[in-house]
Amino acid sequence: RGKKAFIAGVADDQGFGWAIAKALAEAGAEISLGVWVPALNIFKSSLERGKFDESRKLSDGSLMTFSHIYPMDAVFDTMADVPEEVATNKRYAGNKNWTVAEVAESVKADSGSIDILVHSLANGPEVVKPLLETSRKGYLAAMSASSYSLISMVQRFGPLMNEGGAVISLTYNASNRIIPGYGGGMSSAKAALESDTRVLAYEAGRKYKVRVNTISAGPLGSRAARAIGFIDDMIRYSYENSPVQKELAAIEVGNVAAFLVSPLASAVTGHTMFVDNGLNVMGIAP
Ligand code: NAI
Numbered sequence: 001r002g003k004k005a006f007i008a009g010v011a012d013d014q015g016f017g018w019a020i021a022k023a024l025a026e027a028g029a030e031i032s033l034g035v036w037v038p039a040l041n042i043f044k045s046s047l048e049r050g051k052f053d054e055s056r057k058l059s060d061g062s063l064m065t066f067s068h069i070y071p072m073d074a075v076f077d078t079m080a081d082v083p084e085e086v087a088t089n090k091r092y093a094g095n096k097n098w099t100v101a102e103v104a105e106s107v108k109a110d111s112g113s114i115d116i117l118v119h120s121l122a123n124g125p126e127v128v129k130p131l132l133e134t135s136r137k138g139y140l141a142a143m144s145a146s147s148y149s150l151i152s153m154v155q156r157f158g159p160l161m162n163e164g165g166a167v168i169s170l171t172y173n174a175s176n177r178i179i180p181g182y183g184g185g186m187s188s189a190k191a192a193l194e195s196d197t198r199v200l201a202y203e204a205g206r207k208y209k210v211r212v213n214t215i216s217a218g219p220l221g222s223r224a225a226r227a228i229g230f231i232d233d234m235i236r237y238s239y240e241n242s243p244v245q246k247e248l249a250a251i252e253v254g255n256v257a258a259f260l261v262s263p264l265a266s267a268v269t270g271h272t273m274f275v276d277n278g279l280n281v282m283g284i285a286p
Contacts, residue, residue, distance in 0.1 A: 002028045002029055002030050003024075003027075003028070003029045003030070003115040003116055004029065004030045004032070004067075004111050004113065004114045004115050004116070005021075005024050005029045005030065005031050005032070005114065005115065005116035005117075005118060005261075006032050006033075006034065006107055006111075006114050006116070006117055006118065006157065007020060007021050007024075007031060007032070007033050007034065007118040007120060008033075008034035008072055008074060008118065008119055008120065008121055008149075008153065009034070009036075009074075009118070009119065009120035009121030009122075010033045010034075010035060010043070010120065011035055011036055011039035011040075011042075011043050011223070012039075012043065012046070012052075012223060013052045013055035013056075014221070014222050014223055014250070015120065015220070015222035015223060015224065015250065016120050016170050016217060016220065016222065016250055016253050016254070016257075017033075017118065017120035017121070018055065018250070019249075019250035019251045019253055019254030020118050020120060020168070020253070020254045020257040020258070021033070021064065021066075021254075022055075022058070022064055022251065022254055023251065023254030023255050023257060023258040024116065024254075024257075024258055024261070025058060025064040025065075026058055026059060026258075027258050027262070029115075029116065030067050030111075031064070031065075031066050031067060032066060032067045032068040032069070032070065032107060032110075032111065032114075033066050033068070033069045033070065034070050034071075034072035034074075034103055035069060035070070035071060035072060036072065036073060036074075036121070037071045037072065037073050037091065037092050037095050037098050038091040038092070040069075040071045040095065043069075044069065047066075047069075067110075067111070068106075068107070068110050068111070070097075070098070070103050070106055070107070071095040071096075071097075071098040071103075072098050072100070072103045073086075073092075073098050073099065074100055074119075074121055074145060074149035074152065074153065075123075075141075075144045075145050075148075075149065076098075076099040076100065077099055077100050077101055077152050077156070078099050078100075078101045078102070079099055079102070081099065082099065100149070100152045100153060100155075100156050101156050103156075104153075104156035104157050104159075104160060107157070107160060108160050111160075112160075113160050113161065113162050114157065114160050114161055114162070114165065115161065115162050115164070115165045115166070115261075116165060116166055116167075116168075116261045117153060117154070117157050117161065117165070117166075117167045117168075117210075118167075118168050118169075118257065118261075119149065119150045119153055119167070119168070119169035119170070120169070120170050121145070121146070121149060122142075122145060122146040122170070122186070122189070122224060123141070123142070123145035123146060123224075124138070124141070124142035124145070124146060124183075124184040124185060124186040124189065125138050125141050125142070125184065126138030126139070126141075126142070126183065126184030126185070127142070127182070127183055127184040127186050127227070127228050128181075128183060128184065128228065128229060129183045129184050130180075130183045131183055131184075131185065131187065131188070133183075134183060134184050134185050138184050138185060139184070139185035139188065140185075141185075142184050142185035142186050142188070142189045143185060143188065143189050143192060145189075146186065146189035146190070146193065147189045147190075147192040147193045147196060150167075150169050150193060150196060150197075150200070151196055151200065153167075154167055154200050154204050154212065158204050158207065158208045158210065159208070161208050161210050163208070163209040163210070164209065164210070164263070164266070165208070165209075165210040165211075165261075166210055166211040166212070166213070166260065166261035166262075166265075167200070167204070167210060167211070167212040167213070167261075168212075168213055168214065168215065168257050168260055168261055169193060169197065169213075169214045169215070170214065170215055170217055170253070171190045171193050171194050171197075171214045171215065171216045171217075171272060172186075172190050172216060172217065173190075173216050173274070173276070173279075173280050174186065174187040174190055175187060175190035175191040175193070175194050175216075176191070176280075177280075181228065181229070181230045182228065193214060194214060194216075194272050197212055197213065197214040197270060197271075197272065198270040200212045201213070201269040201270030201271075202270065205269055205270075211260075211261075211265070211266075211268065211269035212269055212270065213260045213265075213268060213269060213270070213271045213272075213273060214271075214272050214273070215253055215256055215257060215260070215272075215273050215274075215275050216272050216273065216274045216275070216276065216280070217248070217253050217275050217276060218238050218242070218248040218275065218276030218277055218279055219231055219234035219235045219237075219238050219248065220235075220248055220250055220253075221235060222250075235247060235248075238276070238277060238279050240285070241279060241282055241285045241286065242276070242277035242278050242279040242282070243277065243278035243279075243281065243282070244277040244278050245277075246277060248275075248276065248277055252275060253275045256273060256275045260273065
């Protein structure tokens with residue numbers, strides 16, 4: 001039986017979520033996506049117009065397909081949490097059942113169960129502001145979208161997961177080391193995500209017999225990273241200073257994600273795995 005994966009946080013073919021989808025599709029998994037509501041129309045029309053066909057190509061020549069594409073907004077758990085201005089926003093109109101609980105219900109109705117849950121999303125409205133200048137609202141928004149969203153997903157999708165299943169998310173080493181420019185509470189959000197990965201590994205491990213890990217990735221010029229502004233400098237810095245001198249390809253992260261959610265990693269849980277060409281082990285720039 002092919003494994004069933006649900007991936008939250010794909011809205012184009014540039015980010016880690018897409019690369020994880022590809023690595024899992026190569027391994028024979030059936031993929032469903034949760035796409036951020038405001039990005040859904042563009043994603044779907046680009047997909048239909050063939051804009052992603054080149055990046056959909058699998059090694060056997062076929063094109064990666066998605067069983068289901070759901071609208072999703074991971075900062076809301078149920079409709080009761082959705083404020084009026086979002087509910088009536090024109091970018092949300094016409095979509096329904098996009099809160100985390102509702103997406104989990106839809107996935108259950110359509111697929112019954114899943115084996116793999118991927119969290120590849122983050123948002124920090126004040127990411128360009130230093131922590132010292134971050135507002136309470138901005139900080140809490142970063143935590144809500146980038147950290148609590150994982151807890152919410154494990155809460156709601158855990159009951160749908162088959163024993164032996166696995167959860168994976170994406171983090172960044174700004175959790176442990178000072179990365180000037182990664183502001184707005186995003187560094188805090190990644191620290192929380194890594195700590196929560198450990199606690200969820202225990203709690204969801206006992207409750208659902210699933211594993212929970214996170215990948216600490218090196219810099220990639222995704223849409224989210226472009227919004228931070230200093231990604232090209234980070235890519236150059238990483239290239240110049242890492243033990244392995246090459247640019248990180250998204251698929252390298254996708255392949256490690258595929259390993260971590262596979263039986264090959266059946267004893268690995270609660271772990272933060274670096275996939276960063278080794279930059280994290282350097283003490284000072286050479
Ligand atoms: P991306 O732009 O491809 O992915 C981020 C996705 O999150 C987008 O598809 C966006 O629509 C979605 N999203 C934002 N808010 C959402 C919400 N409320 N509900 C549902 N979806 C929402 O960018 P990337 O870089 O691939 O990001 C994926 C993960 O990788 C994030 O957790 C990011 O922090 C992490 N990461 C990225 C690094 C980089 O250099 N690009 C380095 C280390 C970690």
